[in-house]
Amino acid sequence: MSPMLDQLSLWLKEREITEVECLISDLTGIVRGKISPTSKFVQERGMRLPESVLLQTVTGDYVDDDIYYSLLDPADIDMFCRPDPNAVFVVPWASEPTAQVIHDTYDKHGTPIDLSPRNILKHVLALYAERGWQPIVAPEMEFYLTRRCDDPDLPLQPPIGRSGRQETGRQSFSIDAANEFDPLFEDMYDWCEAQGLDLDTLIHEEGTAQMEINFRHGEALHLADQILVFKRTMREAALKHNVAATFMAKPITDEPGSAMHLHQSVVDAQTGQNIFSNADGSMSELFLHHVGGLQRYIPELLPLFAPNVNSFRRFLPDTSAPVNVEWGEENRTVGLRVPDSDAQNRRVENRLPGADANPYLAIAASLLCGYIGMVEGIEPSAPVKGRGYERRNLRLSLNLEAALERMESCAALEQYLSARFIKAYVAVKRAENENFKRVISSWEREFLLFSV
Template identity: 90%
Template sequence: MSSKLDQLTGWLKERKITEVECLISDLTGIARGKISPTNKFLDEKGMRLPESVLLQTVTGDYVEDDIYYELLDPADIDMFCRPDPDAVFLVPWAIEPTAQVIHDTYDKMGNPIEISPRNILKRVLKMYADKGWQPIVAPEMEFYLTKRCEDPDLPFQPPIGRSGRQETGRQSFSIDAANEFDPLFEDMYDWCEAQGLDLDTLIHEEGTAQMEINFRHGEALHLADQILVFKRTMREAALKHNVAATFMAKPMTGEPGSAMHLHQSVVDLETGRNIFSNSDGTMSQLFLHHVGGLQKYIPELLPLFAPNVNSFRRFLPDTSAPVNVEWGEENRTVGLRVPDSDPQNRRVENRLPGADANPYLAIAASLLCGYIGMVEELTPSQPVKGRGYERRNLRLPLTLEAALERMENCRQLEKYLSPKFITGYVAVKRAEQENYHRVISSWEREFLMLSV
């Protein structure tokens, strides 16, 4: 590790970095931490943050006291955050030469903090490594560009492009519609290249001013880090061009939701062979078990894929999003799609995670479901041919409340995930939900004010 820290020191000095943003991801996926002068960062080689940072809600509130003191020291002690030399990125939009360094979190005894999202993903990856396997993932991130708006009571509006006009209608895969925002995306690509992000293609998605960025396939932890950085980068590029980028799962009424589709496969660490395929190119039993695990356990872990009240609006009928965990080959109407590919590239695409999900937790959960399927030899249902939206046998929980209750009561998960993490995550989401229920919506004002 010391040699890697030496490499980090050289990297910062070579680029004349004057400030370092020291980051961790909270449960929501918000980047929290400290900004440090480079000389101070190099002297301390880490930082301390209150443990309570990991139990903050999206509004900055905290869970109820009884849960808080069950999971954390009542003295609100610090955790120790150490930089990962393999998770260092430039901040190209900063005025001064600045770097962002993602940190891992430990207690004072050096044990990984159990409720840290990055540690949860590392825990799942170790399960694979202990079997001699390595997961390979390729995320696809959907998001909307919108006009900037200071009033959260007003609906989002499509932004004005280079033509001086707002986009109207559905423009799936339109090159011209994507080119309306060329200056923005040129900055985004330049900044991502400077950061070493493994971007592949940009496409215009189905929604009005909805875009999708695909990442090249690679190692799961590195891709989760890249998504955290990409979200920050995309928002900054949009602001520079006087628009906003949102990764909400369902930001606009009547428009499709935004997903974080996850392509996943598994290779043998010794041979590099894709274990999802037999030597004759057919689907392996491990592949079918992996799909079986996704089908059985995604509904139990749904809050990690759909973490907000808004997330469940994406699963409403006729919203272009899957509403079940059926699977099928080359079928985008089911939750688990198997793309047509050669045997070495055989994979399953989990189409259920929303763009609002924490990337560490969504990737960890998706890989964990498949892992349990393989070790417990679970059998999948028959693959769906044709339209899968109406299939009701493998439906998902319909609300965040129901999903949290299901996750909390699934004792099988305690074999694989820390009970402390499950308790903490559910508590944070329930605190957010209670906060949400305190807000009176425009629908209530419009339809109930003079009618009841």
């Protein structure tokens, strides 16, 4: 056993952990894996899972056989999942001492599997490391609290707060509206502290019972792990208080969507200096090229930021979400906002990813776009001053089908992301989209049933 795994075993023993949840993320961001007695976990030092897990859709279905067998061994072989000792968290809501351990996936030769979202992010971070760069990210997660409802045909309703009343109207940044759910958030903060999650602020967002949690800035892989764990934690805290928490991009009609805003900067790995700023504090060429790369390649990788049919409802007109990849300083009406800051903290905020995006893939894609811009010297457009919602330049695909076609046809990406990963991701999302199109919506029944 390696020294790091020895340390992990000691960590489990000191906390008297009796069960270990062995986790990986599939392409959609769903946590999959096994629950193991601690003794067996320590003995086996990991787990095996069918590699087909990485091609499951959000409904648990799989892609068409032709694509499936072109990507995976027809014998449905196992992949080898090894625990990352730096991605270990307690499970505070469990009835007995339990830990959750995020694993990396490898084939039988020890090669990282290129369909794994966590491996994709690690690959992008390795590109930065080869240049002596280290990305720094700070995610912001928006979500809704709703009443629990077991009928998916019914619209979601705001939950009842401490006052015994439902929230009404827009309550952006309201302290009292957030305090309606104090007992829930106290549990959430306690559980996040127990897990070592780097939470910063809690904000009441614009939507009815819509909240936002900001994370402190830090290393990209660690923050992606934390988002995966936080989403589980938030859902569990909500259930404890008989409400639901949803990270759907657009869960409620006529309410704002939920985003996963990503603040990102890059520092010199040796000195820690922000390479986005010159010595005199002005914007560096690398910063401008990073923005240029985001503008050029976000539209090609949009399915990694907006992975579901529902994701594109965030981008409808008058929904408080950006619909382009324009950029501007202190401008929330464009997709790429540059917050006002000092030279060392200069960063760009990618406001396009939805809260429903897989955190590993969204962070990897956002950093990759900026990386390509820096190494290829891509110049950005002129920054937008004033309102940017109506800008039609650099417009995004209007639906998932168009976005998948664009991602599939972008040959330039294949030198950075494997053709196998792109084929697999597009296939999974197309399978989900076909599944969606089989469902007849309430809108169709309401307006077409007796009218056409």
